[in-house]
Amino acid sequence: MYRVWNFLTNYSLLLILGAVMALIWANLNAESYRAFVHFVIWEHAPIGHLDDGHRTLTLHYLVNDVLMALFFAIAAKEVWEAVILKQGALRGRKAATPLVATLGGMLGPVAVYLGLATLMGSETYSAVANGWAIPTATDVAFSYLVGRIVFGAGHPAVRFLLLLAIADDAAGLIILAIFYPSAELAPEWLLLSLAAAVAVFALANWLPRRLDTGNQDRPNSTWVRQKLSFWPYLLAACASWYGFQEAGIQPALGLLPIVPTIPHADRAFGLFAEAEQYLTDLLNHIEHALKHPVEVVLFLFGLLNAGVEVTAIGDATWLVLAGLLIGKPFGVLLMGWLGARAFKFGLPAGMRIVDLFVIGCVAAIGFTVSLFIASVAFDAGPVQDAAKLGALLSFPVAIIAVVAGRLAGVVRVGN
Template sequence: MYRVWNFLTNYSLLLIIGAIIALIWANTNPSSYHHFVEFVIWDHAPIGHYHDGHRTLTLHYLVNDLLMAFFFAIAAKEVWEAVILKNGSLRGKKAATPLFATAGGMFGPIAVYLGLAAMLGSDTYSAVANGWAIPTATDIAFSYLIGRLVFGAGHPAVRFLLLLAIADDAVGLIILAVFYPSGELAPEWLLVSLAAAIAVYVLFNWLPRRLDRGKEARPNSTWVRNKLSFLPYLLAGCVSWYGFMRSGIHPALGLLFIVPTIPHADRAFGIFSEAEQYLTDLLNTIEHWLKHPVEIVLFLFGLLNAGVEFSSIGDATWLVLAGLLIGKPVGILLFGWVAARPLGLGLPQGMRIIDLVVIGFVAAIGFTVSLFVASVAFDAGPVQDAAKMGALFSFAAALVAIIAGKITRVQKQDI
């Protein structure tokens, strides 16, 4: 499992370090921390937050809106391969029950979050309602790690969890795009992004292959790969990102149109599969090139977003935690049972219905995406800080999952 350990120790470990530094800094010298977060790089810039008739590029905008686009591009790459390629993990009947469970892992947290918010009164509900998507997230790397610890690497529940997490990422990208615009919507600008994607695909992917038909040496495709490499896709990505920014859709999703245009392998080996390290198609090569830059981006993301004062704990904190720790396992159990039993789709051999509860607790580790959604769901202030604290506290789900595994007598399968 080379890729999961590589991903966790490099990407997620740096993210945690950044988050810890932010928490210490914000609780010891909050004024200097917030001054650092909102540091102005370029006033009256062509990109950045729009206010008073001009744009301002701050450090926070640079990381959250521009550089995080590379992180979401990697997530989109895994989702794309799982859906479109031969042997993709989200294709066919094998993915049916995990997809149903994913729906439960979305609707359950939303119902708990909004239901409890309504019980707290109309004022509280109005203040926190826009954060309904925060507890729907699943941090794929950390959840996979805890899943391995609870079930063992060879247990079918681990693969089930992985399918659920990939599908969760896919739905999460859609939620971000549809429900959390970054400004006033101008959807006509998406045509710019779409045009960039079509142009780069036709000129640098489809046309060279078309010209190479019947030529074993593939001279045109080889020339494009060797001489131009990723540059056409980088330029198209810049245009696409700008189109997303001007459209009002969160620009961190600005590379989503470009990912499917890049030449890719003809089959998927599965996320975290060891075989992935040997693939030399351009899409996987670009992912490998992005490894170190994204490590730094995630460190900066944790540093710039996790700095909340412990005094900020409030209603949104407990609502996010309740959505994750109650809504996730209940939703996954209910929808997973319906798919497996009444609908007859079944579970993987060696997996029990009760294992869905444990999977639900493992999937309740929201962290990265929950933190990101909290930063876009609310304006900077006490409600946003309280919601972020709930995302950070979601690590408690790891301990709950381990205890649930013991109570339900999970039989670990290490091979």
């Protein structure tokens, strides 16, 4: 149990604390909470005809659009390693069934969400339709935690769940970028992000290694690593973030093009694995340096986004919960069965078909990413608050997952 609690404190406790504080604050004094969320940090009024307009930096924008870029960069790092490395978790036949199950875990919630919204009438459908992606999300940290509680750390279903969650993260990033623009699209600005990524890869990564060809001492690569460290990538990240913002794409995704350019080891041990602290590559060094700052960012994210009044419950709340509670488990079960049996990809040794349903219940914890999608899918108001409440209520789904595991006869393996 110590390991489970240690994992919780490392990755989730501050986020939970922030969300609980927000809920209490919003329900005790909603007006002061809203004032805090929209607190103006910096304001610029236009000066003269050369100035292009009024700009305001609020606390909410700073956290959601700027600092959350660090969180999504770390998520992208895990996805990148899983896809690109020779032993990556999402490569080869071993990843086939989890990938197919991931598809079910996304299509199922969308079908349930939009299907029930249609039955509620055209007026309700029009109001809530843009939130279709909210129940597709799977919170990697919370799901992994609950998966260990349900299956035990040594059960093959835990690794299956982690693969599914990582693939879900990748799909979620794509959905955010394509379907939820932050402003009117101006795709030409993405050329700035592309140029920043190409330039920093060529100058700080490829060129030093090229110059060191045949020299085992690697003087150029060593000089770049010791003298320049992460600074070239930080500058490139800022340029890429600005490109995303001006392009009208969620700026919180702005660091994604830079992650693959950073030198990385040829091994991956899993999400925030302790063993990675012994790897000397720059990508793992940056990830672990960001670990504690990102925990603080997640606390602020929970504090600034989870503050909804319990009276905000509405149609969007039930639709999000239905998508998660019904669409996820049955989607994962159906598509996982097709992948394992019909497509003959098989399941890991020690896993049963019924375990797929339990995995789907565990993956129904959307929380962090669901909250983020809810905040960009709807304008501030009753519908957004109702959708956020549905995302928040997905956390108690952990109890349902534990019960499902008991009913399915899951035998825990390991601690």
